[in-house]
Amino acid sequence: MNLSIEMMSILGAAIAVSFGAIGPALGEGRALAAAMDAIARQPESAGTISRTLFVGLAMIETMAIYCLVVALLLLYANPFVG
């Protein structure tokens, strides 16, 4: 079986999204668990913790979204396809 550029692009997009989702998912889970722990210990600082958590989650999530953008570039704006 010989792979054309189109088939390789689709495979590349699938691999990018699937592997790119694993790391941020684990990281966000850890961050959320730590924030829960902190809020349970110190409920009065819940506001500050959740705001920092949101900003941090947004930073972590960026990695997954970069993978998504790479996948979309491969699918819709592939430089190697005519």
Added chain:
Amino acid sequence: MEANPLLPDILFQLGPVPISRPVVTTWGIVLLLVTVSWLGMRHARIHAGALQSILEIVVETIASQIQEIIQRDPWRYLPLLGSLFIFLVVANLSAIVPGMKPPTGHIETPAALAVIVFLSVHYLGIRTQGLVNYLRHYVRPSPFLLPLNVLSELTRIFSLMIRLFGNMMSHEFVIAIVAFLAGLLLPIPFMLLGILIGIIQAYIFTILAAVFIGAAIGSVAID
């Protein structure tokens, strides 16, 4: 299914300038916001009516949130950050009106907003700290970090843009795929999730802009 999300979808030409659908939606949103604010504050009174009270509550809440982040008088930065937040909430939620698409789901709108944030961060930093003091923070803690500091300045704005665009656009995609598979009731929970995503992304965009401005004017350390 959607067409290519990276190409603009052009509605009509205005002389040499092509006008795309997100631009027209943005004009509509701006008109709506201006009208609502004008109606609410036309006869501003001490004993406020319903609409004026709602607007005041919204503005005061945003001001107190911003004050907690930048640790300074928020009213100087409120015109930028507050209108950014309100515009983004309305723009992200415009998908719940049938037939409308959120303008933030195309790359032009997040790019324009990110450029506004980028320029105003430097402008406010130089205005507050003075040119020399502001430029000095690029060589802290050590001059070797100068390239990295300049690079992080660019990448954080790029990721601000890509984050908003990626979230809104991928959510549109999910809705389109689910509606393609089973059109009747299945998309509804995804649309409810879309409301949550829209508000959270508007919040995150504004908070990050506030954090960048706070770092530029030298009051917060998180970056």
